[in-house]
Amino acid sequence: MIRKIDMTDRKFRLRVIQDISSLEDKTILHLDEVAAQRISERIKLWSAFNLEWTCLLIGKVTVVGKEPAIVVEDIIEIPPLPDNDLVAKIVVEALKMFSERVVGVLRFHPDGNLYPNFADLLIFLVSDLRLERPHKHVIVSPSGESLVLSFSRCWNCENSFFKAFPRVEVREDDR
Numbered sequence: 001m002i003r004k005i006d007m008t009d010r011k012f013r014l015r016v017i018q019d020i021s022s023l024e025d026k027t028i029l030h031l032d033e034v035a036a037q038r039i040s041e042r043i044k045l046w047s048a049f050n051l052e053w054t055c056l057l058i059g060k061v062t063v064v065g066k067e068p069a070i071v072v073e074d075i076i077e078i079p080p081l082p083d084n085d086l087v088a089k090i091v092v093e094a095l096k097m098f099s100e101r102v103v104g105v106l107r108f109h110p111d112g113n114l115y116p117n118f119a120d121l122l123i124f125l126v127s128d129l130r131l132e133r134p135h136k137h138v139i140v141s142p143s144g145e146s147l148v149l150s151f152s153r154c155w156n157c158e159n160s161f162f163k164a165f166p167r168v169e170v171r172e173d174d175r
Helices: 033-048 084-101 118-131 152-156
Strands: 015-019 028-031 053-064 067-078 102-108 136-140 145-150
Touching (some): 028 033, 033 067, 033 102, 053 084, 067 084, 067 102, 118 136
Parallel strands (some): 028 067, 102 136
Antiparallel strands (some): 053 067, 136 145
């Protein structure tokens, strides 16, 4: 299914080439001008250094026209690091602070490959588990093409891994 991500920033436009979220998940992802500009700037920056980049998408679920929509109003940047385990840990910490407002996670692939890599899967799984709910996962290339994913159908399955996963809190002295 092809969906466009509405962006008011004319300099940079995300083009969803495939959205394999869920047949039940009809929400369209919109970026407001501020979020679009910040994402555009970071993608240009990290493209120059050929580094993967991650950010949390902050926003709200609303209705645009008559359709359900997710409007991204801001981003929480996670610095590009060579250690993906550390990136996942930083994502978990950021989710603790912003969990109520997180509507998705965006991962930038400077090589243009939209296929999820191990780091993507790790970060997407960890973020769903930490939030205890499904949300949008977006992979973006330098050209603006993007793949939107969601585990929403997985959450609704009777024998869902997500529902069965025990919540384990890590104490400060265990770190």
